Amino acid sequence: MDLxxxxxxxxxxxxxxxxxxxxxxxxxxxxxxxxxxxxxxxxESEESCPICGDKVSGYHYGLLTCESCKGxxxxxxxxxxxxxxxxxxxxxxxxxxxxxxxxxxxxxxxxVGMKREAVRADRMRxxxxxxxxxxxxxxxxxxQKVFHHPLNAPYWMKMESTQTQRPTAPHDPHLMRNNPTAxxxxxxxxxxxxxxxxxxxxxxxxxxxCNLNADRxxxxxxxxxxxxxxxxxxxxxxxxxxxxxxxSSATTNYQISDxxxxxxxxxxxxxxxxxxxxxxxxxxxxxxxxKPNFLDHLLEGEQDEGQxxxxxxxxxxxxxxxxxxHDRLNTFSIMCKMADQTLFGLVEWARNSxxxxxxxxxxxxxxxxxxVTLSSLVSRTQDLVSKLKAFQLDRHEFxxxxxxxxxxxxxxxVQSRAQVEQTQERVNRAxxxxxxxxxxxxxxxxxQLLLRLPEVRSISLQVEEYLYQRHLLGDLPCxxxxxxxxxxxxx
DNA sequence: TCCTCAGGGCCAGAG
DNA sequence: CTCTGGCCCTGAGGA
Numbered sequence: 001m002d003l004x005x006x007x008x009x010x011x012x013x014x015x016x017x018x019x020x021x022x023x024x025x026x027x028x029x030x031x032x033x034x035x036x037x038x039x040x041x042x043x044e045s046e047e048s049c050p051i052c053g054d055k056v057s058g059y060h061y062g063l064l065t066c067e068s069c070k071g072x073x074x075x076x077x078x079x080x081x082x083x084x085x086x087x088x089x090x091x092x093x094x095x096x097x098x099x100x101x102x103x104x105x106x107x108x109x110x111x112v113g114m115k116r117e118a119v120r121a122d123r124m125r126x127x128x129x130x131x132x133x134x135x136x137x138x139x140x141x142x143x144q145k146v147f148h149h150p151l152n153a154p155y156w157m158k159m160e161s162t163q164t165q166r167p168t169a170p171h172d173p174h175l176m177r178n179n180p181t182a183x184x185x186x187x188x189x190x191x192x193x194x195x196x197x198x199x200x201x202x203x204x205x206x207x208x209x210c211n212l213n214a215d216r217x218x219x220x221x222x223x224x225x226x227x228x229x230x231x232x233x234x235x236x237x238x239x240x241x242x243x244x245x246x247x248s249s250a251t252t253n254y255q256i257s258d259x260x261x262x263x264x265x266x267x268x269x270x271x272x273x274x275x276x277x278x279x280x281x282x283x284x285x286x287x288x289x290x291k292p293n294f295l296d297h298l299l300e301g302e303q304d305e306g307q308x309x310x311x312x313x314x315x316x317x318x319x320x321x322x323x324x325x326h327d328r329l330n331t332f333s334i335m336c337k338m339a340d341q342t343l344f345g346l347v348e349w350a351r352n353s354x355x356x357x358x359x360x361x362x363x364x365x366x367x368x369x370x371x372v373t374l375s376s377l378v379s380r381t382q383d384l385v386s387k388l389k390a391f392q393l394d395r396h397e398f399x400x401x402x403x404x405x406x407x408x409x410x411x412x413x414v415q416s417r418a419q420v421e422q423t424q425e426r427v428n429r430a431x432x433x434x435x436x437x438x439x440x441x442x443x444x445x446x447x448q449l450l451l452r453l454p455e456v457r458s459i460s461l462q463v464e465e466y467l468y469q470r471h472l473l474g475d476l477p478c479x480x481x482x483x484x485x486x487x488x489x490x491x
Numbered sequence: 492t493c494c495t496c497a498g499g500g501c502c503a504g505a506g
Numbered sequence: 507c508t509c510t511g512g513c514c515c516t517g518a519g520g521a
């Protein structure tokens with residue numbers, strides 16, 4: 001089965017209605033050029049620059065690229081170059097044509113994951129940058145991919161590297177921020193890049209290898225919590241001036257921003273960096289009168305769910321396309337990778353949650369439930385999603401539910417249980433007031449929403465249990481945050 | 492202390 | 507003149 005509309009040289013046209021099919025199609029061989037192999041068995045793709053196909057000379061600004069693209073990227077960022085494309089921003093990019101359109105070349109640099117932040121503002125020579133862990137992990141994963149087929153790799157081997165190397169860099173918080181001050185940062189989860197679904201410039205070409213149709217109103221359905229809330233604020237991002245990942249589709253020019261990346265190291269969406277966070281009173285979260293902007297305060301740390309889904313999809317598509325003919329991920333492996341990357345997103349979200357930062361947690365442990373099957377999980381999850389979709393959640397309700405799931409006083413080893421309960425109560429109150437105000441005719445909405453939470457928790461526990469069983473069988477396809485979490489929780 | 496390697500600078504060549 | 511890209515230097519961090 002071919003990967004729909006995918007060609008490494010052409011942006012992939014994303015059709016939300018085919019999201020599920022896209023994921024399924026990831027299993028089959030892609031239509032991307034067959035990956036040749038070196039005499040020693042290493043995929044040649046490891047030796048070719050993802051931008052132009054030239055020979056790579058090492059890791060540069062976030063990923064393996066050739067010397068030429070390294071220099072081009074460096075000059076572009078250092079000199080704040082402003083390029084324009086005389087064509088349709090879809091110029092082919094290869095060894096012979098890479099010089100023709102610097103606009104498209106720079107686009108592709110960003111799209112494949114080169115990081116402007118890695119170009120040093122102070123121009124200091126030498127040394128190592130903050131992406132060291134990224135390079136190490138990437139290298140490790142590449143090695144593992146080559147020498148150990150994921151599904152054949154022994155369990156202990158996976159655990160060994162899982163425990164020695166935390167998967168950090170590809171999900172660097174800096175790469176996941178919604179940063180309105182960064183006009184041109186495509187950095188995203190694991191080199192994946194998406195068009196902001198709410199930006200609303202239908203005609204604007206998207207310089208990415210995983211494009212979203214501009215009319216994509218609802219998030220894809222394939223992720224557990226996506227598409228649950230109704231977009232009550234179609235222009236939300238625009239109104240707030242937020243352009244996630246810095247992409248401005250309103251212009252065909254790239255304005256390379258200043259190199260003040262150090263000032264942007266704290267995610268702008270982080271409540272700690274916003275004035276409103278100063279109104280927070282960690283000491284008495286429940287006794288403090290509810291600020292009218294409490295819900296907005298919660299929303300400040302929110303990622304767009306559609307973006308998260310699209311990032312995961314783009315990443316998977318890229319990885320699948322880069323795999324050898326006989327090395328393609330099967331459905332379960334794809335699901336595990338989805339879960340892993342979604343987990344990263346959730347962890348990042350939780351870490352950025354001002355409320356969660358107040359917590360002191362030793363180790364997250366869970367209670368196991370046994371005897372689950374994948375089909376029953378899918379069925380239960382689909383039921384839950386259907387119920388939640390029927391509620392047409394708005395962003396405020398959705399973020400409240402997320403916080404209520406996160407702040408679970410039943411989780412062991414939470415040191416300040418009282419604080420968790422207080423926070424839960426506070427969010428509860430905010431949710432109740434919001435539903436009463438925004439849905440006065442639907443007075444029962446608050447209660448109905450709360451009734452869904454036990455099921456959410458129950459399903460999540462079953463999913464964990466199921467994955468752990470597969471994990472013990474050595475089925476989990478890769479070293480990941482997911483396997484690490486499962487191991488930690490069961491150890 | 493040495494080695495590795497990624498970012499920066501230099502400069503000849505191309506257009 | 508600007509841009510490109512290959513080569514070399516630098517120096518933080520790891521062994």
